[in-house]
Amino acid sequence: MASTSQHAPDVSLKGPKLPVLEREKLILNERSYHWITERICGVLENKQPLLWWLLFIPSALIAAIGVGGGLFYLVSTGVGVWGNTNRVMWGWPIVNFVFWIGIGHAGTLISAILFLTRQNWRTSINRAAEAMTIFAVMCAGIFPAFHVGRVWMAWFLAPVPNANAIWQNFKSPLLWDVFAVSTYFTISLIFWFLGMVPDLATIRDRCKPGIRRYIYGVLSLGWRGGNRQWSHYEMAYLLLAALSTPLVLSVHSVVSFDFATSVVPGWHTTIFPPYFVAGAIFGGFAMVLTIMVPARFIYGLQDLITMKHIDNMAKIILLTGTIVGYAYLMELFVAFYSGAIYEMDAFKFRMAGPYWWAYASMMICNVVAPQVFWKKACRENLWVVMIVSMFVNVGMWFERFVIIVTTLARMWLPGDWKTYSPSAADYILFIGTIGFFLALFLLFLRFLPCINIAEVKWAKRESDPHHDDHVEHPDPGVTKVPAYQHELNAANS
Amino acid sequence: MSTTRKRVYGYLAQFKNASALYKAAEKVRDAGIKKWDCYSPYPIHGLDGAMGMKRSILPWFVFFGGMTGTATAFTLAYTTQVVIYPTVVQGKPANIFTVPAYFPIMFELTVLFSGFTVLFGLLSLIKLPRLNHPLFASNQFHRATDDGFFIAIEARDPNFSTTATRELLEAAGGANIELVEEED
Structure with a gap:
């Protein structure tokens, strides 16, 4: 360029240089755009590894027996087959509902909140996390729908005119929940699908003419990747992120209102909404790690989902786990400080009653286990990461068990006191939903792009049209300090 | 050919x-x-x-879409709870002062309608599916x-x-x- 010499900064700058820390790379080994396309599309274009079949067949069978068979037995016999006893009428179905809906929070958190805060590391994991959200909400939806008793009456939940001319109670958190969960599912689905359109076009353009190309062509809506499309598309994505951020915080808040607005010792607390939201993010990230760490290994995605990503997620688990731990302790403190005997008794019963093992499991899994992530060596060891994530998955289930069962088992009237035990039908349906979730996720890996191809390409340095401006005009006032790269230190990546 | x-x-x-x-x-x-x-x-x-392109006009669509959602939820809740079938539950009366209890649903429907406006507004602006x-x-x-x-x-x-x-x-x-x- 002829004008370079005019713009060239004064290279003889005196004085101390400003140290600038380079950013840690999110895509390793300087992979090209084409490599990224090949690798991500390869996951669904190549033959699936044997492990996929070894996981899919049992998952699908468990889903068919557990969800299909379990629900058939339930509906044909009646909800009496569940362990829900008088007093603990919410029982396992609502425990499982809250558990799954909580899992479904990380996806939208990663997509929306990390997008608004410009956390570029989200690009490698957001697609899978969003898919997880959709599948987890599907699992969650089964429980309240069948928990109403006569499932063919579930449409009474919707505010539509009916023969009795009775309308739903719009003051009830249970109706808020219907709206919150169904809105969350719909918006998550739109977000997930819109995010996938350019990637579906990538797959379409790689297909040979035929039925497969036709299907991906229809799904990609004829996307061409012109800037006149990208411009509106980027705005749409931003708007959806901005809409989903309060939505994701509202959903679990509304779920917590189901508890917090009731006049029941142990539930009637103002800490519930933030405590539930932190717990949901905590459990959701643990599930993302549980699924993505093996998937990254099986499909060779280490250059795209780097140790840096895992490190960040481990730190979020540590943070939210500590918030959850704070909430547990604050609940106890407030119960003590309130001086209300019923409140104090409820918490004594939780900790030292017949369900002490559930409370202890919750504390160990959710509060103690994530503390190992203070150490860098633990965040870099994938076995430790996996084990802690499993602990969190289990712990978050126990948290809901503790909240629901221990509270309902010991309410106001001693005559109502009863202990709860789930029935075989409870176990079958819950295990069935785990299979359902895994089977859907494996199908997702098989048929849809599991990493956001366009956004990962966008995160490359040379994707910025101005990235080479600094090559032509280097800044003499700074010295580059190389970033700590996890891959150089991590032994098992 | x-x-x-x-x-x-x-x-x-x-x-x-x-x-x-x-x-x-x-x-x-x-x-x-x-x-x-x-x-x-x-x-x-x-x-x-x-x-030389202008900023996308999609946010305007979404603003009005969202407002439609808020109005729909308010109308739905107020009409059914106060006008058509007033029911006193949880000791709460059925009148204009009950409106804060409808806020969660008004919020959810605002987001829902906005989300649909994003989807269909985007498709019409980028002229897809084609x-x-x-x-x-x-x-x-x-x-x-x-x-x-x-x-x-x-x-x-x-x-x-x-x-x-x-x-x-x-x-x-x-x-x-x-x-x-x-x-x-």
């Missing part, structure tokens, strides 16, 4: 990377071309300015969703000419310049 009539869609030129595409876009913009577009595998930030397009006839265009950067100038632009447009794209640094034709 050699008997099929063909109609010229326009010129397609490839550029080697995002920076080259950006610089070329500025040249095409300054040449006064209106019917054209830049194609890239990912959104290039700042290209809107380089192409499964076929003349550009798909090009045998290099499939790289636009992989690693290719393209500019296409359409023949319906008033400044289009088979020689001058080609020269413009060449001067801007375009390679593999191709005259894309669609079957009539």
